[in-house]
């Protein structure tokens with residue numbers, strides 16, 4: 019039986035992915051700091067293993083994934099992540115520190131666990147960044163900057179892990195209507211473009227990983243829009259993004 023471990027797999031995109039892999043016949047491990055936060059009923063799933071683990075703690079993450087995999091792991095999905103409604107003027111040390119830890123350090127730790135478990139055996143590690151990484155402008159949020167770091171690290175590790183037989187994949191979702199995104203937007207996602215459900219996101223990610231894609235970016239319409247915006251002169255792009263952020267805040 020094939021195995022997958024998903025950090026941050028107890029809610030949102032991670033939980034939808036866990037369900038997708040269970041339905042495909044995988045043995046699935048999921049871990050987060052508070053697994054019962056969303057109130058999901060994990061008991062009906064015979065091949066699901068749920069762990070309480072902080073992905074920023076390398077030793078704890080290693081122990082957890084070793085216990086789950088018993089030396090055989092096919093896929094590791096680094097999905098643990100943290101985001102807030104972080105307009106630049108509200109930047110704080112606490113928020114930035116949490117973003118760096120939960121997005122960057124947690125990904126780096128997952129890459130290290132993948133090396134230990136997969137080198138010379140083969141395997142895949144998929145790291146969740148964000149579609150916002152492709153829109154580079156002056157006032158991008160700390161969250162986007164962290165996810166750009168995740169993308170940069172993923173690219174460097176892809177080259178380094180190639181000889182070890184480990185595939186490194188970067189995943190860039192657009193807006194996905196997870197409970198966390200809903201909470202941050204007071205349950206109103208009407209101002210967000212091209213929103214999809216966690217189940218739709220999981221389907222795209224599952225097939226992307228199965229096909230061995232290095233880069234999984236969705237929804238395509240959003241990606242096209244971003245690539246067009248990125249062609250604009252920097253000053254114009256900055257003005258558009260500034261106006262958009264203000265409009266979203268006021269309405």
Ligand SMILES: NC(=O)c1ccc[n+]([C@@H]2O[C@H](COP(=O)([O-])OP(=O)(O)OC[C@H]3O[C@@H](n4cnc5c(N)ncnc54)[C@H](OP(=O)(O)O)[C@@H]3O)[C@@H](O)[C@H]2O)c1
Nearest residue numbers: 026029030031050051052072073098099148193194196198
């Ligand atoms: N939803 C979107 O629109 C969207 C768009 C682009 C990218 N993303 C990315 O997709 C991923 C999932 O997002 P989501 O919307 O599904 O959010 P979510 O429901 O809040 O899921 C994030 C998961 O990560 C876990 N987590 C956070 N820090 C952790 C840590 N230090 N150790 C272990 N687990 C940790 C959380 O659980 P605990 O808090 O209990 O630990 C939670 O299970 C994130 O990386 C996010 O940045 C989301």
